[in-house]
Amino acid sequence: MIGVACGTPASETGTIPQRLQSIGGVIVMTAILVAFSRDRKNIPWGTVVVGFWLQFLMALFILKTQLGVDIFYFISQLITTFLGESNAGLEFVLGSTVTNPFKDTFVVSVLPAILFFVAFISIIYYIGGMQYVVEKFAWVMVRLMNTSGAESVVAAASPFVGQGESALLVKPFIEFMTRSELHSAMVSGFSTIAGSVLIAYINYTGNNPTSTSTLLASCLMSVPCSLMVSKIIYPEVEESITKGTVTVPEAEEKDANLLDAASKGAAIGVQLCLLITGSLLAIISLYACANDLVGWAFNMISVSNWIDASQPVSIQLLLSYIFWPIAVCVGIPVGDARKSAEFMATKVVVNEFVAYANLHDYAFLANATADGSYVSNGAFGLRTIRLLAFALCGFANIGSIGIQTSILGHIAPSRKRDLAELALSAMLTGAFSTWISAAVAGAIL
Numbered sequence: 001m002i003g004v005a006c007g008t009p010a011s012e013t014g015t016i017p018q019r020l021q022s023i024g025g026v027i028v029m030t031a032i033l034v035a036f037s038r039d040r041k042n043i044p045w046g047t048v049v050v051g052f053w054l055q056f057l058m059a060l061f062i063l064k065t066q067l068g069v070d071i072f073y074f075i076s077q078l079i080t081t082f083l084g085e086s087n088a089g090l091e092f093v094l095g096s097t098v099t100n101p102f103k104d105t106f107v108v109s110v111l112p113a114i115l116f117f118v119a120f121i122s123i124i125y126y127i128g129g130m131q132y133v134v135e136k137f138a139w140v141m142v143r144l145m146n147t148s149g150a151e152s153v154v155a156a157a158s159p160f161v162g163q164g165e166s167a168l169l170v171k172p173f174i175e176f177m178t179r180s181e182l183h184s185a186m187v188s189g190f191s192t193i194a195g196s197v198l199i200a201y202i203n204y205t206g207n208n209p210t211s212t213s214t215l216l217a218s219c220l221m222s223v224p225c226s227l228m229v230s231k232i233i234y235p236e237v238e239e240s241i242t243k244g245t246v247t248v249p250e251a252e253e254k255d256a257n258l259l260d261a262a263s264k265g266a267a268i269g270v271q272l273c274l275l276i277t278g279s280l281l282a283i284i285s286l287y288a289c290a291n292d293l294v295g296w297a298f299n300m301i302s303v304s305n306w307i308d309a310s311q312p313v314s315i316q317l318l319l320s321y322i323f324w325p326i327a328v329c330v331g332i333p334v335g336d337a338r339k340s341a342e343f344m345a346t347k348v349v350v351n352e353f354v355a356y357a358n359l360h361d362y363a364f365l366a367n368a369t370a371d372g373s374y375v376s377n378g379a380f381g382l383r384t385i386r387l388l389a390f391a392l393c394g395f396a397n398i399g400s401i402g403i404q405t406s407i408l409g410h411i412a413p414s415r416k417r418d419l420a421e422l423a424l425s426a427m428l429t430g431a432f433s434t435w436i437s438a439a440v441a442g443a444i445l
Helices: 002-007 016-035 045-063 066-083 086-094 111-127 129-145 149-157 165-174 179-190 195-204 209-233 258-300 315-330 334-349 352-363 382-391 398-411 413-442
Strands: none
Touching: 002 016, 016 209, 016 315, 016 413, 045 066, 045 129, 045 209, 045 413, 066 209, 086 111, 111 129, 111 195, 111 258, 129 149, 129 209, 149 165, 149 179, 149 209, 165 179, 165 398, 179 209, 179 398, 179 413, 195 209, 195 352, 209 382, 209 413, 258 315, 258 352, 315 334, 315 382, 315 413, 334 352, 334 382, 352 382, 382 413, 398 413
């Protein structure tokens, strides 16, 4: 990694000192995880080393080799075009998206793509394509990282489906998972995003091939990284019933045909869209209320915002000083680190939707170009924008704890106590997984 960092000429995405800063950050964040491990003597260092190498090689291939750049440029174009197919249904329901006055709103620009993607994934599940991809990916993880089949399947599925939903692939095994496996399954859900919301984050980070390949790299790197960091914090000391095996059980209720699969997927998509919309409305409103209370409290003691006197003191401003060292460890230039830490704090306290939206409002021009992409306004350099895209790319936030414990607790009622005890640790570990992936990318960019 050091050889790549020092051997790559300086560019707008990184200089040699900045890359070495990211490598130092990887070491520091790993040391923090080791310090808080539940059983340092049983940390599987082979799994840790392989996990580091896998995510490094993924990042190197996707971000630096010409073949990787070309492949993921093609994939990014394919994804953009594919998710854009949702406009056909949107135009039928609401009229032309070109003249629609709400075309740039979250409801119109993001939710239709989510609904379309979920319906499509349901069809892929019906024909067995998703199970095949997940099994092959999980098989690699089992062989290389020596993890169990159940936790590897969950990790492999997490970038494609949502947190909690990935665990449904191994539903019969959840009841019998070891505590380490449960922790790993939850970390996998927290450390990445679902494919259904990818289009939203692509829009928020520039809506161009670079932003798409960055987010795709983050999603793929999260698979080995989530397993790696989970095994540092919660090493396996029990015997797993799926050790060395990779099996995705058949669904209990098989869809009748493609149309049935699509319609059920659409119904799930509607529920997901309502959940996202309702959660965002409630969480953002509550966060705004809390921010106003904080601003009022500081105003009562005659303390104004020391960064921008025109703005009140806010929660994200206060938390930015806690997250500032993490932003530096990721490899973000020191001059951008304090402001970047605000977005990282918002992601953990509120959610990644709000963090990405705030990043977009701060770092990009208001109007999209003719091809639909957004241009940086110069507030952040390209390195900061790309590393923030990595650092925010995960479901690790306080609200997601309730989502995961509810879904997994419904699947395995007898494990509710274990899930409640592991949830906070898994969320924080998932956040570290995302940050370490960002730092590994920072060592290469």
